Amino acid sequence: MPFSNRTKIVATIGPASNSRRVMRAMISAGADIFRINGAHGDSKEHKEVIDLIRSVAKSMKAPIGILFDLPGPKIRLGELLQESVQLKKGRSVVLVCGKKRAPAGQIPVQDKFVARAVKSGSRIFINDGIVELKVMKVYGSYIECKVIVGGEIRSRKGINLPNIKLPIPTLTPKDRKLLDFAIKNEVDYVGLSFVRNAANVKYMKNLLARRAPEIGIISKIEKPEALLELKEIIKLSDAVMIARGDLGVEMPFDKIPTIQKMIIESCRALCKPAITATQMMESMVSSLRPTRAEATDVAMAVWEGTDAVMLSEETSIGWNPAKAVSAMARIALEAERNIPQSSYPEPKQEKKELQGQVISYASAVVADEISAKAIVTPTRSGRTALFISSARPRSPILAPTQHESVARRMNLYWGVVPLIMPPFNTVDEMLSHAEKVAIMRSRFIKKGDSIVIVSGAHGKKDDITRLLEIRTV
Incomplete structure (x- = not known):
């Protein structure tokens, strides 16, 4: 690895x-x-x-x-008659709302509530803001606009209505x-x-x-x-x-x-x-x-x-x-x-999570001070690994777990390397499995190296982080 x-x-x-x-x-x-x-x-x-x-x-x-x-609830254009349409600055265009298709000379908008949401002077952006329209007049389901910033539009491109609250679920x-x-x-x-x-x-x-x-x-x-x-x-x-x-x-x-x-x-x-x-x-x-x-x-x-x-x-x-x-x-x-060295975030978890966050931050401090090869955090939920990740330690964070779904979710966490370990019945077994799989899969932990072990997976499903240990391999 x-x-x-x-x-x-x-x-x-x-x-x-x-x-x-x-x-x-x-x-x-x-x-x-x-x-x-x-x-x-x-x-x-x-x-x-x-x-x-x-x-x-x-x-x-x-x-x-x-x-x-x-x-x-993304507002989108309907199907245009051509593959693309070029809107030129200063020209007038008509949007027809609640339609997937519209006659030549009109631009379909799939959502009918758009005509009720805008008014004269409202801005309409199409295609991630590339095209800007200004509403001149609204009548029924039709919106007459002036092209302020021209550009290309295509079928089903997105529409944005800044500063307008929309009745959407x-x-x-x-x-x-x-x-x-x-x-x-x-x-x-x-x-x-x-x-x-x-x-x-x-x-x-x-x-x-x-x-x-x-x-x-x-x-x-x-x-x-x-x-x-x-x-x-x-x-x-x-x-x-x-x-x-x-x-x-x-x-x-x-x-x-x-x-x-x-x-x-x-x-x-x-x-x-x-x-x-x-x-x-x-x-x-x-x-x-x-x-x-x-x-x-x-x-x-x-x-x-x-x-x-x-x-x-x-x-x-x-x-x-x-x-x-x-x-x-x-x-x-x-x-x-070349990442700037930053201080640890102030613990802000609720009382039931505070201990886990503080111990996790402490593990990052300890690992940095002793130049640990890795922080090993066996976990059921990934929670402890996430807390350690937010502390941004210099050491790699190896997170053994029995559950593949937890490993996949942890793959989003900064610096966390998810590992699959065998099932365990006791805390000693868990720590032994975690250490072995970390050494075997990492390939950079050698005999005589120091690692920091942090864990809360001690038997109960929602057990809090309570263990911090320094081990020499």
Whole structure:
């Protein structure tokens, strides 16, 4: 097991990467989580992708997690009569709402409530903000607009309505069907799109608690109103994604870097993974190397403390998905060599979790002080490994577990290397198995080296972290 970059990589699967050969190459290059975008394809196609990911991961003995991204209440264009339409600045256009298709000279919008939500003077953005329209007049289901910023539009491209509160549910009917599918196929994470408040996440959390408590929720921050309840959203989530595409359309672009930094810091303080996403290395859709600005963007996210960075079109439709993963891994590894030394976050867990967090932070201090080869944390739930991860120790975090699903979820945690260990009946057996599998799988722990063992998996399902031990191999 080579000791490589500790910042995790989420790679989106699409036509360019949906093959055994390419998936193997992406895993070898450093992919940790594969993302499936529920907005594209049908259940049959999604099932084939999930089965292929599991098969490839098993053949490589890699605990690859699967993130199934729900489309959410995304407003989209309908089907255009032509493959693409060029809107020219200053021209007038008419949107017709509640239609999948429209006559020549009109642009269909699938959602009928859009005409009720906008008014004269409202701004409408299409295709991730590339095209900007200004509403001049609304009559019935028709919206007459003036093109402020021209550009190309295509069928089913997304629409953003900044500063407009929309009457949309947490889960659309399509989301519910896809969630049923995700639960049935035992994915590791679901992406909750367009989170607006903590109630959205709580709704999903309660739903999964009844049906699939082992599936983690990744809340996607892409609406400005979510920032008003950010702390509560993070607490309720298993991870947070900074979805800079839609967020950058809904808010002034100059504010996005500050918001990104603030979200990452908040996630780390609350011991929840942060994923930085969207256009990180977009030039690699059609190039074999990133731009200097993209390399700097990835490095800055690493220095700010992100747990993971994500590739979207770079791996779903790009020229060479494995090269995109490899380039991102190389940039992350180089950035980690020069990562600014930061203080440990102030413990902020509730009383029942506080002991575990404090002991986990203590293990990072001890490991750094004695130059331990590794921190070994046998775990049932992955909770202790996550606490240690948030402390950002210099030593590798090896996390043996009996459960493959837990190993796959931990593959999102910064610096954590999930390992599968044999079942155990006693604490001594657990510690012995954990030490043996860590030595055997890591290949860098030698006789005479020091390791720090931290654990809470002592018999009870919800046992708190209570053990910290220094061992000499």
